[in-house]
Amino acid sequence: MKTSRLEAFSDGVFAVAITLLVLEINVPQGENLWHELGDEWPSFASFLVSFWVIGIIWVNHHGLLDHLKRTDRPVLYLNLLVLMTVVFIPFSTALMAEHLKSGADEEVAAVVYALAFFAMGIAFNLFWTYIVRHREALGVELSDEQVRRTTLTFNIGSPFYAGAVIVAFISPAAVLVIIALVAVYYMAVGMRSPDL
Amino acid sequence: MKTSRLEAFSDGVFAVAITLLVLEINVPQGENLWHELGDEWPSFASFLVSFWVIGIIWVNHHGLLDHLKRTDRPVLYLNLLVLMTVVFIPFSTALMAEHLKSGADEEVAAVVYALAFFAMGIAFNLFWTYIVRHREALGVELSDEQVRRTTLTFNIGSPFYAGAVIVAFISPAAVLVIIALVAVYYMAVGMRSPDL
Amino acid sequence: MKTSRLEAFSDGVFAVAITLLVLEINVPQGENLWHELGDEWPSFASFLVSFWVIGIIWVNHHGLLDHLKRTDRPVLYLNLLVLMTVVFIPFSTALMAEHLKSGADEEVAAVVYALAFFAMGIAFNLFWTYIVRHREALGVELSDEQVRRTTLTFNIGSPFYAGAVIVAFISPAAVLVIIALVAVYYMAVGMRSPDL
Amino acid sequence: MKTSRLEAFSDGVFAVAITLLVLEINVPQGENLWHELGDEWPSFASFLVSFWVIGIIWVNHHGLLDHLKRTDRPVLYLNLLVLMTVVFIPFSTALMAEHLKSGADEEVAAVVYALAFFAMGIAFNLFWTYIVRHREALGVELSDEQVRRTTLTFNIGSPFYAGAVIVAFISPAAVLVIIALVAVYYMAVGMRSPDL
Numbered sequence: 001m002k003t004s005r006l007e008a009f010s011d012g013v014f015a016v017a018i019t020l021l022v023l024e025i026n027v028p029q030g031e032n033l034w035h036e037l038g039d040e041w042p043s044f045a046s047f048l049v050s051f052w053v054i055g056i057i058w059v060n061h062h063g064l065l066d067h068l069k070r071t072d073r074p075v076l077y078l079n080l081l082v083l084m085t086v087v088f089i090p091f092s093t094a095l096m097a098e099h100l101k102s103g104a105d106e107e108v109a110a111v112v113y114a115l116a117f118f119a120m121g122i123a124f125n126l127f128w129t130y131i132v133r134h135r136e137a138l139g140v141e142l143s144d145e146q147v148r149r150t151t152l153t154f155n156i157g158s159p160f161y162a163g164a165v166i167v168a169f170i171s172p173a174a175v176l177v178i179i180a181l182v183a184v185y186y187m188a189v190g191m192r193s194p195d196l
Numbered sequence: 197m198k199t200s201r202l203e204a205f206s207d208g209v210f211a212v213a214i215t216l217l218v219l220e221i222n223v224p225q226g227e228n229l230w231h232e233l234g235d236e237w238p239s240f241a242s243f244l245v246s247f248w249v250i251g252i253i254w255v256n257h258h259g260l261l262d263h264l265k266r267t268d269r270p271v272l273y274l275n276l277l278v279l280m281t282v283v284f285i286p287f288s289t290a291l292m293a294e295h296l297k298s299g300a301d302e303e304v305a306a307v308v309y310a311l312a313f314f315a316m317g318i319a320f321n322l323f324w325t326y327i328v329r330h331r332e333a334l335g336v337e338l339s340d341e342q343v344r345r346t347t348l349t350f351n352i353g354s355p356f357y358a359g360a361v362i363v364a365f366i367s368p369a370a371v372l373v374i375i376a377l378v379a380v381y382y383m384a385v386g387m388r389s390p391d392l
Numbered sequence: 393m394k395t396s397r398l399e400a401f402s403d404g405v406f407a408v409a410i411t412l413l414v415l416e417i418n419v420p421q422g423e424n425l426w427h428e429l430g431d432e433w434p435s436f437a438s439f440l441v442s443f444w445v446i447g448i449i450w451v452n453h454h455g456l457l458d459h460l461k462r463t464d465r466p467v468l469y470l471n472l473l474v475l476m477t478v479v480f481i482p483f484s485t486a487l488m489a490e491h492l493k494s495g496a497d498e499e500v501a502a503v504v505y506a507l508a509f510f511a512m513g514i515a516f517n518l519f520w521t522y523i524v525r526h527r528e529a530l531g532v533e534l535s536d537e538q539v540r541r542t543t544l545t546f547n548i549g550s551p552f553y554a555g556a557v558i559v560a561f562i563s564p565a566a567v568l569v570i571i572a573l574v575a576v577y578y579m580a581v582g583m584r585s586p587d588l
Numbered sequence: 589m590k591t592s593r594l595e596a597f598s599d600g601v602f603a604v605a606i607t608l609l610v611l612e613i614n615v616p617q618g619e620n621l622w623h624e625l626g627d628e629w630p631s632f633a634s635f636l637v638s639f640w641v642i643g644i645i646w647v648n649h650h651g652l653l654d655h656l657k658r659t660d661r662p663v664l665y666l667n668l669l670v671l672m673t674v675v676f677i678p679f680s681t682a683l684m685a686e687h688l689k690s691g692a693d694e695e696v697a698a699v700v701y702a703l704a705f706f707a708m709g710i711a712f713n714l715f716w717t718y719i720v721r722h723r724e725a726l727g728v729e730l731s732d733e734q735v736r737r738t739t740l741t742f743n744i745g746s747p748f749y750a751g752a753v754i755v756a757f758i759s760p761a762a763v764l765v766i767i768a769l770v771a772v773y774y775m776a777v778g779m780r781s782p783d784l
Contacts, residue, residue: 005203005258007593012211012404015600019608019675020215024223027612027682033693037700051675055668059661062593073255073386080251087215087247094223105229112233190661201399201454208407208600216411220419269451269582276447283411283443290419301425308429397595397650404603412607416615465647465778472643479607479639486615497621504625 003071006079010065013083014058017090021047021054024094042100046113049176050093052183053117054086057124059190060154064128069139078127085120092116100172110168110175117179118161128154153189157182199267202275206261209279210254213286217243217250220290238296242309245372246289248379249313250282253320255386256350260324265335274323281316288312296368306368310360313375317354324350349385353378395463398471402457405475406450409482413439413446416486434492434565438505441568442485444575445509446478449516451582452546456520461531470519477512484508492564502564506556509571513550520546545581549574591659594667598653601671602646605678609635609642612682630688630761634701637764638681640771641705642674645712647778648742652716657727666715673708680704688760698760702752705767709746716742741777745770 025043028036061082068075092113099109131138132147142150164178221239224232257278264271288309295305327334328343338346360374417435420428453474460467484505491501523530524539534542556570613631616624649670656663680701687697719726720735730738752766 002262005207005261008204008596009207009211009254009258011593011597012208012407012600013215015404015597016212016215016408016604017218018671019601019604020219022605022675022679023219023608023611025679027679027686029686029690029692031692033687033696037696048672051672052668055665055671058597059664059668062597062664065593066590073383076255076258077251077383077386080248080255083214083251084244084247087218091218091221091223098223098225099229102225104225104227108229108233187661187665190665198458201403201457204400205403205407205450205454208404208603209411211600212408212411212604213414216415219415269579272451272454273447273579273582276444276451279410279447280440280443283414287414287417287419294419294421295425298421300421300423304425304429394654397599397653400596400599401603401646401650404600405607408604408607409610412611415611465775468647468650469643469775469778472640472647475606475643476636476639479610483610483613483615490615490617491621494617496617496619500621500625 003065003068006071006076007062007065010061010079010083011058014054014061014086017086018051018054018058020090021050021093024090024097039101043097045176046093046097046100049180049183050089053120053179054089056183056186056190057082057086057120060124060186063190064131067140067142068131071138072134074130074134075127075138078123078130082120082123082127085116085123088116089120096172096176106172107169110172111165114161114164114168114175114179118158118165121158121161125154125158153186157186199261199264202267202272203258203261206257206275206279207254210250210257210282213282214247214250214254216286217246217289220286220293235297239293241372242289242293242296245376245379246285249316249375250285252379252382252386253278253282253316256320256382259386260327263336263338264327267334268330270326270330271323271334274319274326278316278319278323281312281319284312285316292368292372302368303365306364306371307361310357310364310371310375314354314357314361317350317357321350321354349382353382395457395460398463398468399454399457402453402471402475403450406446406453406478409478410443410446410450412482413442413485416482416489431493435489437568438485438489438492441572441575442481445512445571446481448575448578448582449474449478449512452516452578455582456523459532459534460523463530464526466522466526467519467530470515470522474512474515474519477508477515480508481512488564488568498564499561502560502567503557506553506560506567506571510550510553510557513553517546517550545578549578591653591656594659594664595650595653598649598667598671599646602642602649602674605674606639606642606646608678609638609681612678612685627689631685633764634681634685634688637768637771638677641708641767642677644771644774644778645670645674645708648712648774651778652719655728655730656719659726660722662718662722663715663726666711666718670708670711670715673704673711676704677708684760684764694760695757698756698763699753702749702756702763702767706746706749706753709749713742713746741774745774 025047026040028040030036092115095109096113099106128151131140132142132151135142135147160178160182164175167178168175221243222236224236226232288311291305292309295302324347327336328338328347331338356374356378360371363374364371417439418432420432422428484507487501488505491498520543523532524534524543527534552570552574556567559570560567613635614628616628618624680703683697684701687694716739719728720730720739723730748766748770752763755766756763
């Protein structure tokens with residue numbers, strides 16, 4: 001089975017999800033617009049963080065699929081699992097932004113926001129693990145050393161996302177900072193060792 | 197006529213439809229957020245079911261078009277028919293979720309929800325039937341045995357969707373279970389015989 | 393300049409526009425759902441008509457670009473003009489549906505609805521005319537006879553759309569019928585002479 | 589790393605962003621529809637301007653990536669930065685339209701609208717600058733003369749967008765005119781020297 005349509009469909013879902021994020025920012029209508037735009041900071045901050053996380057996941061997804069010569073049904077289904085967690089992010093982002101703004105139960109919203117990224121990390125790890133285990137069938141040419149290093153890198157996100165779930169109970173806004181730092185970390189790693 | 201743009205356009209429609217599903221989930225605004233999120237279970241459940249059904253239809257669509265070397269006008273038009281039923285699903289999903297939540301006329305909503313999948317099954321079968329009948333013109337290389345087996349598989353969905361329409365009058369929530377089981381069945385079949 | 397990205401971007405816009413149509417259908421919330429769904433008929437009817445018109449325009453667009461070996465800036469800009477009229481259709485469709493439902497100033501809404509298709513027809517004709525005039529530079533291999541026949545076909549839509557603008561003042565619902573008949577006509581022509 | 593998926597993902601984001609613009613136009617519901625549609629002129633005007641700016645940025649993006657044989661991580665990240673500013677445009681466009689209609693704090697809305705295009709110009713220039721500096725690594729075959737001329741062209745937009753920010757304080761509607769003129773300028777340049 002060819003990988004081209006897997007890529008095209010995935011790129012479409014990533015593209016729509018990342019663009020829908022902006023639909024969740026309310027358009028302030030009233031007078032005193034500078035002030036109102038300032039009050040919207042949780043929307044802008046969560047938009048920013050979610051945009052870059054989805055963007056970086058796309059970059060990693062892109063790098064990963066570049067190594068596949070073929071695909072099979074489990075790859076397609078595990079990819080759907082990854083996409084489902086990506087598609088959920090505009091919802092968790094809007095929830096986060098609304099509750100940071102109103103202050104109502106913002107801890108719960110931050111828990112859901114962090115959990116959504118945690119689920120995405122887990123789904124991506126399952127995807128990666130399956131591909132590594134079926135390297136030969138899928139035509140993946142990665143040395144054991146490359147696999148070991150990439151696995152290590154991919155394993156770092158999930159504990160931090162899990163940590164963010166706990167931090168959410170103490171400081172909801174700090175969750176945004178943690179998620180942003182994980183994103184910066186993945187960007188830095190990608191710059192240093194771009195082979196995946 | 198090349199099949200590449202048929203695939204690109206179809207992938208786009210599938211990608212947008214599957215991602216729009218999340219727009220239909222209401223973002224709860226108030227205090228007591230855990231409770232409110234719990235009350236949203238029909239949205240999450242219908243999102244989940246519809247996401248996987250669209251995803252699996254995409255996998256089958258992908259597997260099917262992989263066999264076509266050429267395309268003609270009826271293929272394009274029948275493909276549009278399939279896409280029209282896919283595009284309709286975010287609407288039927290939102291209708292289902294809203295009425296499961298409010299309890300108002302939920303049987304009717306469940307009938308429409310099941311009918312939408314039934315229509316999709318019928319459209320996909322028409323698409324498949326046309327392709328099989330014009331195998332040579334479209335450059336499809338499938339043995340009679342493969343055609344027979346795949347036709348059998350594709351014929352199993354529609355009666356279940358029709359059954360779901362009837363079940364809707366008795367238990368609207370059970371419709372979600374039936375549709376989910378059909379999806380699981382298609383995933384299992386796809387894993388066993390991935391040639392289509 | 394390669395045509396592949398022109399196709400990818402156009403397919404994306406067509407795919408998003410055709411899928412957004414469904415977002416414009418209101419999800420009825422209340423009791424007596426069969427009745428409410430019946431009252432939504434203008435939404436379903438305009439969704440249906442607009443879906444097929446966009447779909448058929450995509451098929452023609454697809455058939456046309458298949459003939460291009462190269463592209464230039466005017467082609468890109470004229471293509472943007474076509475896409476702008478396509479993107480406008482979810483708006484005109486929602487306007488039509490809302491006013492057919494409420495009965496308020498439905499003639500005006502029908503005029504706008506018909507005008508939107510008229511604008512699309514004109515834009516597509518400009519696109520076609522430019523391509524025909526620069527056949528050699530764009531690597532288009534069409535005989536004079538093919539060009540003559542296709543030009544005739546493409547010229548038939550616009551007068552009907554213009555006629556629909558006038559009919560709108562008398563019977564808004566009849567506009568839907570006229571637009572649908574033009575779509576059926578183009579489908580029939582495409583079936584008979586699929587070379588474009 | 590291949591450039592094909594970079595293009596597919598970018599095309600998806602451009603396509604969704606340009607199509608979402610239409611979602612921001614309110615569908616007038618009442619009687620006296622001609623009048624209401626007339627009152628919506630700021631929506632139509634900002635839709636028109638934003639559509640063409642995004643469209644032209646896509647054309648330039650397309651022309652630029654056509655020259656790349658390979659891509660690396662910084663290109664992917666800088667491309668994400670460009671896309672983030674593109675995705676923001678439906679928001680700034682809706683803000684502009686709403687405040688031009690209501691007249692409430694329209695200067696502020698116009699400042700944000702102009703700033704959004706300014707940010708897009710800066711992001712595109714960073715993207716271009718990086719690509720030029722790593723021409724060899726990315727397999728870009730452009731003469732020094734071509735680079736010099738294109739850099740000049742790309743440098744013209746940003747000062748005009750900056751000027752539009754200042755004009756916004758005096759005449760919000762004039763901002764639309766300035767942005768539109770920059771778009772026309774880029775179209776004219778693209779027609780004359782289509783090599784990029």
